[in-house]
Amino acid sequence: MFALISRILNLSGRYKSRIQAAFLCAFVESILSKMPIFMAFIVLAGFADNTLTGKTCLFVGLGLLAVVVVQTVVHYLSDRLQSAAGFMIFADKRMELGNHLRKMPMGYFTSGNIGKISSVLSTDMVFIEEVSMSTIGNMMSYMLSTLVLAVFMFVLDWRLGLIAVIITLLASLVAKYMNKVSFKEAVGRQNQSENLTDAVLSFAEGIGVIKSYNLLGEKSDELTENFKKSRDVNTKFEQKMTPWTTGLNILYGVGIAAIFGLSVFLHQEGVLSLAYLLGVLLFVFDLFGPLKALYGEATRLTVMNAALDRIEAVLDEPELPDNGNQHILSQAQPDQPEVQFSDVGFAYQDKEVLHNISFSMQKNTMTALVGPSGGGKSTIANLLARLWDVKSGKVTIRGTDIRDIPLAELMEQISMVFQRVYLFQDTIYNNISMGKPDATEEEVYEAAKKARCYDFIMALPDGFQTVIGEGGATLSGGEKQRISIARCILKDAPIVILDEATASVDTDNESYIQEAINELVKGKTLLVIAHRLNTIRQADQILVISDGRISEQGTHDELMAKAGIYQDFVNIRKKASGWSLA
Numbered sequence: 001m002f003a004l005i006s007r008i009l010n011l012s013g014r015y016k017s018r019i020q021a022a023f024l025c026a027f028v029e030s031i032l033s034k035m036p037i038f039m040a041f042i043v044l045a046g047f048a049d050n051t052l053t054g055k056t057c058l059f060v061g062l063g064l065l066a067v068v069v070v071q072t073v074v075h076y077l078s079d080r081l082q083s084a085a086g087f088m089i090f091a092d093k094r095m096e097l098g099n100h101l102r103k104m105p106m107g108y109f110t111s112g113n114i115g116k117i118s119s120v121l122s123t124d125m126v127f128i129e130e131v132s133m134s135t136i137g138n139m140m141s142y143m144l145s146t147l148v149l150a151v152f153m154f155v156l157d158w159r160l161g162l163i164a165v166i167i168t169l170l171a172s173l174v175a176k177y178m179n180k181v182s183f184k185e186a187v188g189r190q191n192q193s194e195n196l197t198d199a200v201l202s203f204a205e206g207i208g209v210i211k212s213y214n215l216l217g218e219k220s221d222e223l224t225e226n227f228k229k230s231r232d233v234n235t236k237f238e239q240k241m242t243p244w245t246t247g248l249n250i251l252y253g254v255g256i257a258a259i260f261g262l263s264v265f266l267h268q269e270g271v272l273s274l275a276y277l278l279g280v281l282l283f284v285f286d287l288f289g290p291l292k293a294l295y296g297e298a299t300r301l302t303v304m305n306a307a308l309d310r311i312e313a314v315l316d317e318p319e320l321p322d323n324g325n326q327h328i329l330s331q332a333q334p335d336q337p338e339v340q341f342s343d344v345g346f347a348y349q350d351k352e353v354l355h356n357i358s359f360s361m362q363k364n365t366m367t368a369l370v371g372p373s374g375g376g377k378s379t380i381a382n383l384l385a386r387l388w389d390v391k392s393g394k395v396t397i398r399g400t401d402i403r404d405i406p407l408a409e410l411m412e413q414i415s416m417v418f419q420r421v422y423l424f425q426d427t428i429y430n431n432i433s434m435g436k437p438d439a440t441e442e443e444v445y446e447a448a449k450k451a452r453c454y455d456f457i458m459a460l461p462d463g464f465q466t467v468i469g470e471g472g473a474t475l476s477g478g479e480k481q482r483i484s485i486a487r488c489i490l491k492d493a494p495i496v497i498l499d500e501a502t503a504s505v506d507t508d509n510e511s512y513i514q515e516a517i518n519e520l521v522k523g524k525t526l527l528v529i530a531h532r533l534n535t536i537r538q539a540d541q542i543l544v545i546s547d548g549r550i551s552e553q554g555t556h557d558e559l560m561a562k563a564g565i566y567q568d569f570v571n572i573r574k575k576a577s578g579w580s581l582a
């Protein structure tokens with residue numbers, strides 16, 4: 001328990017003194033909350049000894065008033081200091097996590113991790129930031145209160161103090177095992193919470209497909225199954241905890257009965273005065289209250305510990321190193337290619353997917369990657385943009401290894417047009433201008449014109465100020481694609497990576513998109529994952545990628561003359577509607 005408390009306190013960093021002050025206030029408040037019983041003890045003791053005077057009553061009355069005032073002040077202070085500290089610490093932690101996620105390779109953001117990231121950023125962070133400080137504050141004050149009450153029992157009679165200490169030690173032993181069980185179960189509970197987040201996200205994202213394939217029943221059942229599992233995991237947790245909490249309650253009951261019985265016996269034996277007996281009677285029912293509350297909070301602490309484990313697991317995921325300090329030459333040396341892959345190998349975890357990939361791209365030329373699905377085309381394109389790092393060999397731009405170039409500088413050199421377009425929930429203007437944040441209005445409009453989207457944007461009621469996304473304007477897939485191309489045109493990076501669309505859009509849209517792409521790639525070095533025969537024919541070089549290797553390389557005419565895999569693909573492509581047979 002102490003290890004857990006110190007683990008959370010270690011996070012406090014620059015807010016340490018604020019938290020210490022908050023805990024001090026919480027402790028003072030908890031001591032003050034016992035003062036009315038203490039005052040009652042003074043009055044009853046005076047009454048029993050026949051020494052009660054008006055002065056004592058006045059003193060007790062004023063004392064109670066002062067206690068109420070001070071208690072209100074420290075309660076206010078501890079609340080303010082604690083909750084603000086929790087939010088401040090975890091606001092910093094969230095930023096650290098956000099910063100870390102930004103630097104992680106794209107490979108991490110596979111669907112299996114999306115649920116984990118959402119769960120860490122929302123459920124775990126929110127839980128810890130809302131309850132951690134108050135939980136620790138309460139626990140500390142309960143511990144100190146238990147100590148103060150036990151000392152008071154010793155003051156009344158050492159035998160009573162001894163019983164209080166024995167019960168406290170036994171309770172902490174029981175609580176230790178209870179925490180172990182709670183901790184074990186907390187891991188399972190959180191894993192199920194992640195599974196549930198995953199299931200809900202994938203259901204919400206795939207609702208279109210689910211409906212169109214009439215899978216609503218099946219997928220709803222899967223989701224319901226997940227809800228049931230969560231219910232079962234939580235019920236099991238409560239069931240496992242009940243014997244322990246009951247055991248603790250019995251122990252407290254036995255302790256109270258023993259102290260009560262012994263104090264009456266000691267009074268009858270003439271060892272304990274009536275005043276002290278009254279004192280015991282006043283305190284005994286409250287004696288184990290703080291201890292009870294302490295172990296109630298301990299369960300929350302184990303949940304927090306599991307949440308911290310998950311936050312730290314995400315923070316421990318390796319980042320893509322960004323310590324390069326070389327700059328890309330503005331012009332390649334004579335005879336130096338713009339882009340060069342030299343003996344590149346790559347694996348997703350242990351699965352090797354690229355072997356000995358070597359090719360070069362000359363400035364302002366088009367290289368087309370073609371080949372069967374799963375061959376490795378997208379992986380090659382992603383390695384050029386350094387979405388992952390090569391496992392062996394190297395990728396250079398104008399002679400410089402891309403790992404030696406600061407990521408921000410590398411990104412300035414490359415534009416990527418994906419099949420799956422992502423537009424932010426923002427105005428069309430801002431969605432385009434993020435390609436070049438310091439662009440003038442004229443430059444944004446010019447890019448929109450080149451990307452063939454100016455006219456349809458101006459036809460919208462709010463024009464470029466139209467907000468896209470949920471609650472905003474809905475655009476067709478082709479329109480979104482053109483806006484994303486406008487963004488790239490504005491960025492004007494010298495190297496363009498294009499994943500050519502396989503999905504069929506209507507003929508109008510297709511020709512507009514083609515025109516937009518033609519504008520984008522003018523005077524650029526282009527790497528295209530090509531699916532259309534027209535595009536492939538125009539390429540300066542074609543790389544046929546299959547099983548992670550370059551199996552053929554050349555121009556369309558050269559490869560057609562070879563009667564190899566490329567020729568087969570072209571023939572099939574002519575018959576079928578898509579190059580990619582997946």
Ligand SMILES: Nc1ncnc2c1ncn2[C@@H]1O[C@H](COP(=O)(O)OP(=O)(O)OP(=O)(O)O)[C@@H](O)[C@H]1O
Nearest residue numbers: 107110348353372373374375376377378379380582
């Ligand atoms: N994130 C990933 N994690 C693990 N394996 C992956 C991942 N992405 C791709 N792969 C695997 O790597 C291999 C190459 O995939 P890649 O997407 O590069 O092929 P591709 O030629 O672009 O295929 P397609 O034409 O279908 O897009 C495949 O076996 C694929 O299953």
